[in-house]
Amino acid sequence: MVTIATAECFTHGILAREIHAFAQGYEDNFASSYLNLVNTSQKDCLKDAILENKCSIFDLRDLSVTCGLFIPTLDAVKSILKIENPLEPLKLIDGIKVYDDIGDIEMSILMAEAVKKISNADIGIGTTAGIGYGAMAIVDDDMIISTSSDVNANLIKPNSNNLYNRQKSGIEKTLKILIYYLNDNLDKIKDMSNVKIYYK
Secondary structure, X not given: OEEEEEEXXXXXXXXXXXXXXXXXXXXXXXXXXXXXXXXXHHHHHHHHHHHOOOOOOOOHHHEEEEEEEXXXXXXXXXXXOOOOOOOOOXXXXXXXXXXXXXXXXHHHHHHHHHHHXXXXXXXXXXXXXXXXXXXXXXXXXXXXXXXXXXXXXXXXXXXXXXXXXXXXXXXXXXXXXXXXXHOOOHHHHHOOOOEEEEEO
16 A cells, blocks of 8 residues: 655645545546546556556555645644745745745645655655746655646736636646656656656
């Protein structure tokens, strides 16, 4: 069993819910809203595995969501995630942290590392977005995968449609990366836009 914990801001805890739903095999109204995307990514991995004479593929039923946290505020970053010295935001809106793209990248990694640590999960996922494309990070004991959505939005001058499209892009991209990661298909991840992989 591979355990996952999420600390999410602009994805509103949806990643945890989606991962849990497809890992549990829920159907109909209780199913993952992104299941077709997940199944397509799994088929891509299987196709690559067959071409490489490897016919193994990660069984999504071997996933377990330890916790999914919605962490929009700076106070929650400090009190719940136990990040003592988080990056100073550009602005606070009712306590909600707002960063630019560079700040979001740094904070998403810190959030992913923190939620992994406090939950003792195998994988941590962190997401945050303020001004720009936002950022998502997937971390394990050896690797950090950092990326951004493909949609620009601004939390200070909110446009609900832009914010929704940024969120949707972030969720879809994170789920794709997670599937490729679970199947040891780093080449697929490296082919995606705005992705960086760091080894610890």
